[in-house]
Amino acid sequence: MNRITALVTAFVFASGSAIAEVLPANATCSDASLAGNYTVLFNGTYGNISGDTPQVFVVAGLMNFNGAGTIEEFIYSSSVDGVLSSDISASPGTYSINASCYGVLNVAGTPASIFVNGSRFVGIVTYARGWAVTVTGTR
Numbered sequence: 001m002n003r004i005t006a007l008v009t010a011f012v013f014a015s016g017s018a019i020a021e022v023l024p025a026n027a028t029c030s031d032a033s034l035a036g037n038y039t040v041l042f043n044g045t046y047g048n049i050s051g052d053t054p055q056v057f058v059v060a061g062l063m064n065f066n067g068a069g070t071i072e073e074f075i076y077s078s079s080v081d082g083v084l085s086s087d088i089s090a091s092p093g094t095y096s097i098n099a100s101c102y103g104v105l106n107v108a109g110t111p112a113s114i115f116v117n118g119s120r121f122v123g124i125v126t127y128a129r130g131w132a133v134t135v136t137g138t139r
Contacts, residue, residue: 029101033116035067044133055081
């Protein structure tokens with residue numbers, strides 16, 4: 001798998017404006033809280049532990065969640081340091097959402113911590129030192 005696929009599949013997420021709504025005290029979530037198609041936007045920089053210069057990237061795509069812990073499809077286009085790639089498909093992945101609406105996405109071995117709020121999710125990639133990646137998803 002190439003670095004971009006690992007990065008993009010690294011899912012998940014946080015854009016301050018997307019989490020502006022506060023969950024009600026009685027909110028409960030589960031894997032079923034993510035079901036259907038979500039447009040996603042990844043934004044950030046990444047490098048690696050050996051000291052590579054961080055690269056700027058943006059990814060826009062579509063993820064399909066089955067409501068039972070599987071990401072069925074992930075199609076996206078990306079720009080990494082100004083180089084555009086289109087119509088890329090990533091391996092299906094998995095996710096798990098707990099009752100407090102916190103969860104973990106995992107695609108191609110790259111985990112991300114997310115928070116689900118209704119038809120949106122936000123989070124951060126928790127992959128490696130040198131990565132500063134946020135993601136938002138909207139149904």
